[in-house]
Every structure is written in C-alpha cells, then in structure tokens.
Amino acid sequence: MAQTSLFFTDRINLTYELPMTPEEFTVSSDGGNTKVDVVNLGEILRLSPATSLQEVTLTLNIPVDLSRRRAYWTGKKLRWTGKTGGNNYVKLLKDWxxxxxxxxxxxxxxPFNDLYVIDGFTSGFKDGNVDDWVCELKLVAWRSYKPKVLATKEVADKVRIRTTTARTNPAGKIGVGSSV
Incomplete structure (x- = not known):
C-alpha cells in the first residue's frame, strides 16, 4: 500500500510536510438546496444553482520531540526537528x-488537493500524554472572487426655472384681474 502524507503550502509557496498523517479526516459538502411546502403538491426540493463550501475536519497527532525518527511517522522531509520541533508545527498552524x-x-x-482556510483550530494534550500534541482543524474551502465594480454616471442636477407668464382670460369672461 502506498504511503500517504499531508502537505500544506502557504501563500509564499513554502511547503510543509507534517510528521504524521491525520488520525481522522472527514470531508463534507452541502448541496445548498432548500425544502419548500407547495399547496396541493406537498414538500418539494428547490435545487440551488451552486453548492456550499466544502468543509474538512481533521485530527492530527504531532509529536513534541522530533529529534529521533519514529517508525510510525509518515513525513520524510520535516522542516523542524529537535526536542521542541512539534511545538513549531503547532505554532505554525495557529498562526495560519x-x-x-x-x-x-x-x-x-x-484526489484531495485544494485551497482552504483554517476556520477552527484547537490544540492540546489528551489522556495525560504530553508527548504528542493533538490538533483538531476545521478547514473551509476558499473560492476566489472579485467584486464587480459598476461605473456610475454623473447626473447633472436639473434646475427647473419657473417663468411667470401672464395668463390670458378667455373671451367674454370676467375674473380676478380683469379690467372692466
């Protein structure tokens, strides 16, 4: 069976391989559809034109001491080694x-290869074991977007000038302002 490794690449194109693959790895995506009640028909499913963002939850065990290679590690090219090398990985995840x-x-x-943002991050030790960090990450897919800027056209203020014109009286009628 082929060995699986987990890699993160940041915005300046630095790639980090984690010492161990995730203990748990779950991918979920919602279709974005809604259920609607229609009179004389019942409940229907209104399909959404786009799917919601994909979410990934994963649990990582990161050894604190990376000074000696362990047989169960999957990472080959670790960026940090030493007695506190695992702390640097946890700090990096927290900074991201x-x-x-x-x-x-x-x-x-x-086939898992996409752009994500760390939306949730927890780290700590479990079961009294201070030799391994347990980090739980919630990753949310990132979509590139560009707001559409609409050009506005200057509208000149229209000033309405009222002109006073003398109103003529109909022939044969006497009214206010008529000369008699």
Whole structure:
C-alpha cells in the first residue's frame, strides 16, 4: 500500500510536510438546496444553482520531540526537528488560523488537493500524554472572487426655472384681474 502524507503550502509557496498523517479526516459538502411546502403538491426540493463550501475536519497527532525518527511517522522531509520541533508545527498552524492564510492542502495518494482556510483550530494534550500534541482543524474551502465594480454616471442636477407668464382670460369672461 502506498504511503500517504499531508502537505500544506502557504501563500509564499513554502511547503510543509507534517510528521504524521491525520488520525481522522472527514470531508463534507452541502448541496445548498432548500425544502419548500407547495399547496396541493406537498414538500418539494428547490435545487440551488451552486453548492456550499466544502468543509474538512481533521485530527492530527504531532509529536513534541522530533529529534529521533519514529517508525510510525509518515513525513520524510520535516522542516523542524529537535526536542521542541512539534511545538513549531503547532505554532505554525495557529498562526495560519489567526492570520486567515489561504493554504493548499494536499493528501498524497488521494484526489484531495485544494485551497482552504483554517476556520477552527484547537490544540492540546489528551489522556495525560504530553508527548504528542493533538490538533483538531476545521478547514473551509476558499473560492476566489472579485467584486464587480459598476461605473456610475454623473447626473447633472436639473434646475427647473419657473417663468411667470401672464395668463390670458378667455373671451367674454370676467375674473380676478380683469379690467372692466
């Protein structure tokens, strides 16, 4: 079976391979459809023209001590090694979350390769084990968009000038202002 590794690439094209593949990896996407009740027909499904953003939840175990290579690690080219190398990976993930970085996330030997933003991040130790960081990430797909700027046309203010013209009286009628 082929080995699977998890890579993150940031906006300045630096690629980081994590020491271990995710313990849990879930991809979910909603169709964006809505259910509507129609009189004399019942409930129908109104299809949405676009799908909602894809969400990925993953749980990572990152060893704190990266000074010695372990047999269960999947990462081959680690950026940080040493007694506190795992702390640097956790700090990097936290910084990406705080700065809302757009990341390319690749899980090798799978079709998973897309742009995401870390929308949720938790880290800590579990079950009294302080040798491994447990990080839970919620990734949300990022779509490029460009707002459409509409040109506005200057409309000249129209000034309405009232002209006073003498109103003529119909023939044979006497009214206010008539000379008698």
């Amino acid at each position: 979350h705080i700065n809302k970085e757009v990341l390319r996330v690749v899980l090798t030997n799978t």
